[in-house]
Amino acid sequence: MTLVQGGVCAAKGFKASGIHCGIRANRTKKDISLIFSEKNASCAAVYTTNLVKGAPLTVTKENISDGYAQAVICNSGNANTCNSDGIEIAKKMCSLVSEALGIDSHDVVVASTGVIGQKLNIEPIKAGIPLLVSALSKDGNEAAAEGIMTTDTFKKEIALKFTVGGKECTIGGMAKGSGMIHPDMATMLVFITTDVAISPEMLQKALSTDIANTFNMVSVDGDTSTNDMVTVLANGMAGNSPITDDGEDFQAFMKALNTITVSLCRMIAGDGEGATKLLECTVSGASDKNTAKTVAKSIICSSLLKAAMFGADANWGRVLCAIGYSKADVDVNKIDVAFKSSKGTVEVCKNGSGIDFSEEKAKQILLEKEIDILVDLNSGKEEATAWGCDLTYDYVKINGDYRT
Amino acid sequence: MTLVQGGVCAAKGFKASGIHCGIRANRTKKDISLIFSEKNASCAAVYTTNLVKGAPLTVTKENISDGYAQAVICNSGNANTCNSDGIEIAKKMCSLVSEALGIDSHDVVVASTGVIGQKLNIEPIKAGIPLLVSALSKDGNEAAAEGIMTTDTFKKEIALKFTVGGKECTIGGMAKGSGMIHPDMATMLVFITTDVAISPEMLQKALSTDIANTFNMVSVDGDTSTNDMVTVLANGMAGNSPITDDGEDFQAFMKALNTITVSLCRMIAGDGEGATKLLECTVSGASDKNTAKTVAKSIICSSLLKAAMFGADANWGRVLCAIGYSKADVDVNKIDVAFKSSKGTVEVCKNGSGIDFSEEKAKQILLEKEIDILVDLNSGKEEATAWGCDLTYDYVKINGDYRT
Numbered sequence: 001m002t003l004v005q006g007g008v009c010a011a012k013g014f015k016a017s018g019i020h021c022g023i024r025a026n027r028t029k030k031d032i033s034l035i036f037s038e039k040n041a042s043c044a045a046v047y048t049t050n051l052v053k054g055a056p057l058t059v060t061k062e063n064i065s066d067g068y069a070q071a072v073i074c075n076s077g078n079a080n081t082c083n084s085d086g087i088e089i090a091k092k093m094c095s096l097v098s099e100a101l102g103i104d105s106h107d108v109v110v111a112s113t114g115v116i117g118q119k120l121n122i123e124p125i126k127a128g129i130p131l132l133v134s135a136l137s138k139d140g141n142e143a144a145a146e147g148i149m150t151t152d153t154f155k156k157e158i159a160l161k162f163t164v165g166g167k168e169c170t171i172g173g174m175a176k177g178s179g180m181i182h183p184d185m186a187t188m189l190v191f192i193t194t195d196v197a198i199s200p201e202m203l204q205k206a207l208s209t210d211i212a213n214t215f216n217m218v219s220v221d222g223d224t225s226t227n228d229m230v231t232v233l234a235n236g237m238a239g240n241s242p243i244t245d246d247g248e249d250f251q252a253f254m255k256a257l258n259t260i261t262v263s264l265c266r267m268i269a270g271d272g273e274g275a276t277k278l279l280e281c282t283v284s285g286a287s288d289k290n291t292a293k294t295v296a297k298s299i300i301c302s303s304l305l306k307a308a309m310f311g312a313d314a315n316w317g318r319v320l321c322a323i324g325y326s327k328a329d330v331d332v333n334k335i336d337v338a339f340k341s342s343k344g345t346v347e348v349c350k351n352g353s354g355i356d357f358s359e360e361k362a363k364q365i366l367l368e369k370e371i372d373i374l375v376d377l378n379s380g381k382e383e384a385t386a387w388g389c390d391l392t393y394d395y396v397k398i399n400g401d402y403r404t
Numbered sequence: 405m406t407l408v409q410g411g412v413c414a415a416k417g418f419k420a421s422g423i424h425c426g427i428r429a430n431r432t433k434k435d436i437s438l439i440f441s442e443k444n445a446s447c448a449a450v451y452t453t454n455l456v457k458g459a460p461l462t463v464t465k466e467n468i469s470d471g472y473a474q475a476v477i478c479n480s481g482n483a484n485t486c487n488s489d490g491i492e493i494a495k496k497m498c499s500l501v502s503e504a505l506g507i508d509s510h511d512v513v514v515a516s517t518g519v520i521g522q523k524l525n526i527e528p529i530k531a532g533i534p535l536l537v538s539a540l541s542k543d544g545n546e547a548a549a550e551g552i553m554t555t556d557t558f559k560k561e562i563a564l565k566f567t568v569g570g571k572e573c574t575i576g577g578m579a580k581g582s583g584m585i586h587p588d589m590a591t592m593l594v595f596i597t598t599d600v601a602i603s604p605e606m607l608q609k610a611l612s613t614d615i616a617n618t619f620n621m622v623s624v625d626g627d628t629s630t631n632d633m634v635t636v637l638a639n640g641m642a643g644n645s646p647i648t649d650d651g652e653d654f655q656a657f658m659k660a661l662n663t664i665t666v667s668l669c670r671m672i673a674g675d676g677e678g679a680t681k682l683l684e685c686t687v688s689g690a691s692d693k694n695t696a697k698t699v700a701k702s703i704i705c706s707s708l709l710k711a712a713m714f715g716a717d718a719n720w721g722r723v724l725c726a727i728g729y730s731k732a733d734v735d736v737n738k739i740d741v742a743f744k745s746s747k748g749t750v751e752v753c754k755n756g757s758g759i760d761f762s763e764e765k766a767k768q769i770l771l772e773k774e775i776d777i778l779v780d781l782n783s784g785k786e787e788a789t790a791w792g793c794d795l796t797y798d799y800v801k802i803n804g805d806y807r808t
Contacts, residue, residue, distance in 0.1 A: 052728030052736045052756070082724050084757040116721025117758035221707040222626065223722070224729035303625040303707070304583065304803050311804025317520025318627070320486055324456030325628035332456045352456070353488045354521035393797045399708055400715025 001259060007141030007157030010172035011195040012237040013038040017135035018147030021128025023077040023114075023121070032125065033147030034097070034132040035072040035191060040107060041235035043069035044204035046211055048228035054079050055086025056110045057229055059094065063106045067200025069233055070107040072191050073097045073129070074148050076176070080112040080120040081226045089120050096126060100133040109231050111189055113150055113176060116226060145174040148189055151398055152178045156267040162256040164249045167240040169196045173260045177268040178220065178275075190215070190230040190264055196253055197236035198243040205246075206254050207232050214261040217293065217386040219301045220272035221395070232257070269387035270370070274394030277309055281373040284383040291328045291377070292384035298326030299373060300388035309371060310390035314339060314362035316348040319373065334378040341368035405663060411545030411561030414576035415599040416641040417442035421539035422551030425532025427481040427518075427525070436529065437551030438501070438536040439476040439595060444511060445639035447473035448608035450615055452632035458483050459490025460514045461633055463498065467510045471604025473637055474511040476595050477501045477533070478552050480580070484516040484524040485630045493524050500530060504537040513635050515593055517554055517580060520630060549578040552593055555802055556582045560671040566660040568653045571644040573600045575660050579668040583625055583677035583803060594619070594634040594668055600657055601640035602647040609650075610658050611636050618665040621697065621790040623705045624676035625799070636661070673791035674774070678798030681713055685777040688787040695732045695781070696788035702730030703777060704792035713775060714794035718743060718766035720752040723777060738782040745772035 009016050018033040043064045047057050063069065073093055080086050090110050098105035112120065135143070145155040159172030173192035198206075207230065215230060236242065243249045270278035281299045286292035299305060302322040308315040316337045324332060337349035343365045348357050365371075413420050422437040447468045451461050467473065477497055484490050494514050502509035516524065539547070549559040563576030577596035602610070611634065619634060640646065647653045674682035685703045690696035703709060706726040712719040720741045728736060741753035747769045752761050769775075 050725065050728035051734065052724045079721070082721055082753070082757050115719075116725060117753065119758075223706055223708045223725060226721075226725050226728055302627055303799075304627045307800050307803030308805075310800060313805050315519075317483075317486060317630075320456045321454065321520060321627060321630050324454035324630055330455065349486070349521065353486050354523075391800055391803075393800050395707075396711050396714060396795055396797050396800065399711030399795075401712075401717050 001160050001162045001256060004159050004161050004170065006159045007145055007172045008035050008174050008191055008193045009138050009141040010159030011170040011193050013195060013235050014193045015136040015138055016140035016144035017132050017137065018140065018143035019128060019131055019135060022124030023075055030143060030147040031077045032075040032128050032132060033144040034136060035144060035193060036101060036136055037070050037233055037235045039235045039237060040068050040070045041233040042067060042198055042200040042203045043109065043231060043233050044200065044207045045229060045231040046207055048225055050224050050226045052082065052226045054081040054112060054227035055083065056080055056090045056112045057227065058087060059090040060109050060111065063094065063108060068107060069109050070103050071097055071101055072109040072231065074111040074189065075125065076113050076148050076150050078112060078114040078118060078120045079116045079227050082117040083119050085119065089122055092122050093125055096129045100129050111229055113148060113189055113227055148176040150176060151273050152176055153271055156264055158260055158263045160256060160259060162252060164196060164240040164252050167238050169238040169240060170194065171256050171260055173264055175264040175268055178271045178273050188225065188228055188268055192232040192260060194232065194234045195236065195238040196234050196243065197238065197240050198234045198253060202243050202250060203232055203234050206257055210254065210257055210261055214258065214265050217297060218265045218269050219297065219388050220269065222301050265387050269389050272389035273398045274392040275389030276392055277390045278370045279309055279373060279388045279390065280385060281375065282383060282385045283375045283377065285377040285379055286382040287380035289382045289384060291330065292382045294326050294328040295323050295330065295375065296384045296386035298322045300386040303391055306388065306391035309366065310392045312363055312366035314346065314348055314366060319375065320349065320352065330377055331379060336376040336378065338374040339365055340372040340374055341365045341370060343368055405564050405566045405660060408563050408565055408574065410563045411549055411576045412439050412578050412595055412597045413542050413545040414563030415574040415597050417599060417639050418597045419540040419542055420544035420548035421536050421541065422544065422547035423532060423535055423539060426528030427479055434547060434551040435481045436479040436532050436536060437548040438540060439548060439597060440505060440540055441474050441637055441639045443639045443641060444472050444474045445637040446471060446602055446604040446607045447513065447635060447637050448604065448611040449633060449635040450611060452629055454628050454630045456486065456630045458485040458516060458631035460484055460494045460516045461631065462491060463494040464513050467498065467512060472511060473513050474507045475501055475505055476513040476635065478515040478593065479529065480517050480552050480554050482516060482518040482522060482524045483520045483631050486521040487523050489523065493526055496526050497529055500533045504533050515633055517552060517593055517631055552580040554580060555677050556580055557675055560668055562664055562667045564660060564663060566656060568600060568644040568656050571642050573642040573644060574598065575664055577664045577668055579672055581624065581672040582675050592629065592632055592672060596636040596664060598636065598638045599640065599642040600638050600647065601642065601644050602638045602657060606647050606654060607636055607638050610661055614658065614661055614665055618662065618669050621701060622669045622673050623701065623792050624673065626705050669791050673793050676793035677802045678796040679793030680796055681794040682774045683713055683777060683792045683794065684789060686787060686789045687779045687781065689781040689783055690786040691784035693786045693788060695734065696786045698730050698732040699727050699734065699779065700788045700790035702726045704790040707795055710792065710795035713770065714796045716767055716770035718750065718752055718763065718770060723779065724753065724756065734781050735783060740780040740782065742778040743769055744776040744778055745769045745774060747772055
């Protein structure tokens, strides 16, 4: 596998664009994006488990129920959720895209992100879609990645080349974070495009399998959003023999997909609202995978630990505390804890009790931008990783007055 | 019922004291407290469900397994948790109290609160206990309430008089908050004293029943502490006919106990680390009690909503979002939401969708120190209340470097 430029436009046959159409007051901020595939593509998606679902998710689910899609339209600045006319507006967005591109309106994936419960005005979108279509280009990936940002501080995109059955294939993706992030079966907004030939069924299987260890292991603030969605479009233009079962080709695709999703997870966690640090917690020595995942996620979600990491304070008691209330069945007297970064590793707890360590060395390690929290349960061979970020003054600032 | 002064000393036969013995470096901060009952008392307790349990809880549980206790010793500044010699130190605290008071060491409740995983030095405690005993007085309640404070900004105590079977009885309590608060079957440290005559079994029943709707409905930061404990001592000196079954007298006691626990819950939530506001969320119209409780607690735990409340921002979409991911089975299209304070009430959501409201009025309401979040599920007759606080810069500050 080789990393390449181009994000969602890297794969053959995909173009994208992103513009400011007027949903946001700030004219320097893009607020709508379009992705288009030359050929109708296999499409898979996973959605938030929040009972309060954004109207665009309901419309997307219906549109791609046949397993295919050809375009993605996504606005930022307004989530189109908890609005009495939400479904109508989301459908209107699809029909406008369908008219402008000359495709079936049921081949459109629609998504919205931003504030909940304020009506989404269709007028700026109506005016914007023709502009988006004429702006579609092979270099449009960056503009598209910008158009879906809310409180994100940087664009999140990645692409890579890999081989399936001797054919060179490409996969790319873009994502938006960065608050209300604690996915459960799905996550934030992520759009992945690939030119692999794969059946809708196998594409869905790949995505559903992958997110259990990737997007569902990310948490910024414990709040599962109403508009979380991940979609993958696979248009088959790489020319590989279509993947229709769980063989070597499928595994090659899974591996490429996983590289994309893990990269996007790390970007999303590291750019959590107000975050100054990416936290990666790896729990090893678990008796089963589920225990490892439960423990890792509980640690990454602890407000107390997140605040300690912001302060570069090696307060490992909070790691133990978070393990203890995780509901996982662990022997607390066997737990080892260490903190690691590019500055080195410091062991702080052995067999559930504190050990002597250099506070100075710990401080040096924890002042870095990427911190690994290493937990060994010493009870088996399974492991899991979860991603999160520190809790900072800026998280409070950003969320203390998000709407104004 | 009438509120009275005196906290844990208000009931007949109880004395208390609190001093600085040297566990904390800051000599102006008290760090150890003692409560003593003239007569051996019925004793009930509930403990944290965290698998990582403070050594003092293990020792207390063993000591009061016969249903009786006569003294409470509690230090702040160190939790005596995750230390290899924790049990030994906690037992030593009991034997020192037993010697100084001339009581059985198994009649001592021991508790510790503060940082986890640093060894607790017995020497200052050894020197302090004789001083604590000689300082015991009927006016010692305030000093005792101070001695158990960690990041609390004010002493938490309350007492009241009530009648059981024609006899005037008294009940009082003290508590410490204020971070790592998200109780599950038990909570923070709370010590309640009463002169009611009641069997240990009925006292335990009263406490276990009560906490399900009081302490277990409080959350400051979603972190369930390792050292949570609530104990009640009832020494029978009021002279009422002992309560041994679930009759009128038991109900009178339950009511008095509930008044004490709800008051302490409100104090703990309102003094949550860094908090500027007390949030009280009442969910009504639920099909069953459990649904009401689940929804109320999910709302009170949302970091996003807590930050919005700090910013006095009527971002009700975050209330809907928190209901949606609570796992409660609700019809989101029936939900009404309003915010209320001493400045009035503003309705913001009807049938799951936003309604027009005055942002100015909402701001005025939300700038107050006590905010009610009113949610009507419109699906039944059950209701529940949960207590929490806003998420502020100071929460991050306090927890960014708690140990130093």
